[in-house]
Amino acid sequence: MNHDLESDRALLDRLSRADQVADILRTRVLQGYFPPGERLAEGAIGSALGVSRNTLREAFRLLTHEGLLVQELNRGVFVRVPTVDDVVDIYRVRKLVECQAVRGITPETVMLGAIERLGAALARADSASADEDWLGLGTANIDFHAEIAALAGSPRIDALMQRLLAELRLVFHVMADPRRFHEPYLARNRELFELIRAGDGPGTERALGAYLDDAERQLVQAYTDGRRAWVVSAS
Amino acid sequence: MNHDLESDRALLDRLSRADQVADILRTRVLQGYFPPGERLAEGAIGSALGVSRNTLREAFRLLTHEGLLVQELNRGVFVRVPTVDDVVDIYRVRKLVECQAVRGITPETVMLGAIERLGAALARADSASADEDWLGLGTANIDFHAEIAALAGSPRIDALMQRLLAELRLVFHVMADPRRFHEPYLARNRELFELIRAGDGPGTERALGAYLDDAERQLVQAYTDGRRAWVVSAS
DNA sequence: GCATATTTGTCCGTATGTATA
DNA sequence: CTATACATACGGACAAATATG
Numbered sequence: 445m446n447h448d449l450e451s452d453r454a455l456l457d458r459l460s461r462a463d464q465v466a467d468i469l470r471t472r473v474l475q476g477y478f479p480p481g482e483r484l485a486e487g488a489i490g491s492a493l494g495v496s497r498n499t500l501r502e503a504f505r506l507l508t509h510e511g512l513l514v515q516e517l518n519r520g521v522f523v524r525v526p527t528v529d530d531v532v533d534i535y536r537v538r539k540l541v542e543c544q545a546v547r548g549i550t551p552e553t554v555m556l557g558a559i560e561r562l563g564a565a566l567a568r569a570d571s572a573s574a575d576e577d578w579l580g581l582g583t584a585n586i587d588f589h590a591e592i593a594a595l596a597g598s599p600r601i602d603a604l605m606q607r608l609l610a611e612l613r614l615v616f617h618v619m620a621d622p623r624r625f626h627e628p629y630l631a632r633n634r635e636l637f638e639l640i641r642a643g644d645g646p647g648t649e650r651a652l653g654a655y656l657d658d659a660e661r662q663l664v665q666a667y668t669d670g671r672r673a674w675v676v677s678a679s
Numbered sequence: 680m681n682h683d684l685e686s687d688r689a690l691l692d693r694l695s696r697a698d699q700v701a702d703i704l705r706t707r708v709l710q711g712y713f714p715p716g717e718r719l720a721e722g723a724i725g726s727a728l729g730v731s732r733n734t735l736r737e738a739f740r741l742l743t744h745e746g747l748l749v750q751e752l753n754r755g756v757f758v759r760v761p762t763v764d765d766v767v768d769i770y771r772v773r774k775l776v777e778c779q780a781v782r783g784i785t786p787e788t789v790m791l792g793a794i795e796r797l798g799a800a801l802a803r804a805d806s807a808s809a810d811e812d813w814l815g816l817g818t819a820n821i822d823f824h825a826e827i828a829a830l831a832g833s834p835r836i837d838a839l840m841q842r843l844l845a846e847l848r849l850v851f852h853v854m855a856d857p858r859r860f861h862e863p864y865l866a867r868n869r870e871l872f873e874l875i876r877a878g879d880g881p882g883t884e885r886a887l888g889a890y891l892d893d894a895e896r897q898l899v900q901a902y903t904d905g906r907r908a909w910v911v912s913a914s
Numbered sequence: 915g916c917a918t919a920t921t922t923g924t925c926c927g928t929a930t931g932t933a934t935a
Numbered sequence: 936c937t938a939t940a941c942a943t944a945c946g947g948a949c950a951a952a953t954a955t956g
Contacts, residue, residue: 460752461924462740486942496925498733501943502740505697509744517695518932518942536833544775598771604839696944721922731945736923753922753952 461495462502468493469503473512473523474610476579476617480525484513511611526615528667534608534615535660541605542589542656543649545596551643555595562591562637569630578622585626586612588633592640592652619666629659696730697737703728704738708747708758709845711814711852715760719748746846761850763902769847770895776840777824777891778884780831786878790830797826797872804865813857820861821847823868827875827887854901864894 469489472478490500504521507513513521526534565588572580586609593605616622632655639648704724707713725735739756742748748756761769800823807815821844828840851857867890874883 460750497942498736498926499924502737505737505740506744509741515695519934520942533833533835536831537835540779540831540833540836541775544779596771596775598768598775600768600772600843601775608835722920732922733946734944754954755922 461499462506465493465495465500465503466506469507470510470512470610473507474613478523480523480614480618482523484521484523486520510607512614524611524614526611526618528664530611531615531660531663531667534612535656535663537604537608538589539653539656541596541601541608542592543652545593545601546640546648546652547645549595549640549643549645549648554641554643558591558595559641561594562588562640565591566634566637569633573627573630576623578626581630582613582616582622582626585629585633588637592636595640615663615667619663625662625666629655696734697741700728700730700735700738701741704742705745705747705845708742709848713758715758715849715853717758719756719758721755745842747849759846759849761846761853763899765846766850766895766898766902769843769850770891770898772839772843773824774888774891776831776836776843777827778887780828780836781875781883781887782880784830784875784878784880784883789876789878793826793830794876796829797823797875800826801869801872804868808862808865811858813861816865817848817851817857817861820864820868823872827871830875850898850902854898860897860901864890 469478469484478484484504486497486500490497493500504513504515508515508521512524514524515521565584569581569584569588572578572584590602590605590609594602616625619625632651636648636651636655639651704713704719713719719739721732721735721739725732728735739748739750743750743756747759749759750756800819804816804819804823807813807819825837825840825844829837851860854860867886871883871886871890874886
């Protein structure tokens with residue numbers, strides 16, 4: 445736990461300190477800088493970021509509420525270690541939200557802005573794949589599906605999806621080999637993109653359902669396989 | 680703002696102080712004890728509950744994250760005043776979640792426990808209606824629909840619904856006449872209950888969709904009518 | 915428009931309780 | 936079982952922003 449947090453101190457300028465600290469820690473957790481199971485000590489992080497314990501605790505409480513950290517009374521805060529049940533539930537909600545979002549698509553209702561953002565996410569995925577940046581590829585894939593959910597046009601769905609996908613990134617950090625997982629889904633996302641652009645709602649829903657079922661199955665598999673390893677390392 | 684919070688001090692016994700304080704304040708807000716737009720001063724509430732400002736601020740941050748309070752920098756925290764856009768979005772998500780939850784219902788998949796809990800919520804609504812307890816009727820109706828969402832069998836959907844319905848209660852507190860709004864929906868909830876018990880998924884979905892459309896229309900109407908009154912009172 | 919009082923945002927010191935070596 | 940380390944919670948302090956006269 446000898447990380448270098450001093451470089452983030454320059455970012456503390458606007459907004460409330462607790463929110464800034466929460467942003468920094470959220471980024472660190474989602475990057476895998478703080479891996480699942482790691483304990484975040486108040487003293488070390490507080491002094492590293494140059495904020496008081498009170499402020500830091502406010503930030504911890506925020507991230508705990510977002511599901512990224514867990515707080516054990518009088519023991520401290522830890523990066524959450526998602527369980528297999530979490531994976532199953534995350535995909536249950538993804539299917540519900542994403543499939544519903546694309547169901548109503550018709551050639552008339554397709555918005556140009558949405559297509560553009562979906563295409564941009566795909567382009568980032570391509571670029572990351574070319575650079576063999578597998579973490580970046582996973583992020584781009586996630587962004588693509590956040591844009592799919594955004595087709596519902598609801599700020600609350602957007603927020604829900606943001607939190608769901610943050611949890612999912614936690615799941616990815618538990619996995620061993622990110623490449624083999626993320627790579628095949630790039631082509632399938634492109635397929636989804638074409639279906640959406642063509643305005644084929646039912647077709648998109650079918651393909652998306654199969655996509656999510658496959659991804660879930662593969663994740664659950666990888667999880668049960670590598671289970672013992674990280675359960676031990678986290679305790 | 681001369682409220683009596685001392686009676687809640689007896690409840691502070693287990694869990695972290697901040698969580699306990701958040702529970703108390705959440706209850707007060709949802710009861711309408713702290714109406715939308717009211718400012719919650721750190722000094723007054725802190726001394727009334729007998730907790731330090733730091734602890735109280737942690738509780739505030741929790742409730743802010745839940746969407747019940749809003750924090751304006753250097754101005755304080757206020758009970759959130761939902762807008763018409765909020766109402767529309769809340770119902771957009773309700774339709775998405777609740778309709779999807781009942782769509783797959785068949786006579787074979789109906790769970791006895793779920794039927795029981797739905798019936799219990801209906802009974803509470805009946806009892807509240809008989810007592811002319813309109814706030815209680817609204818709560819029971821809300822519980823009924825939380826059970827509908829629970830048919831999806833997802834902890835995350837349950838949590839989402841809980842937060843959505845908490846926001847909705849905030850909306851109700853802005854309305855003028857709760858009776859005329861809640862009463863007619865009791866009969867319609869009973870109708871939904873019978874459809875679910877019969878295992879008629881598509882029929883339930885249709886009726887539920889119409890239910891939510893009507894409720895949304897009526898709320899938006901009431902909101903635009905009484906708009907000027909509380910916008911002024913909240914500023 | 916200005917000066918004052920109030921309130922928030924933040925930090926620090928310290929005491930107490932809990933878990934772990 | 937004792938001792939140590941740490942989280943929890945409190946109270947006080949100060950600067951900054953806001954509200955009030």
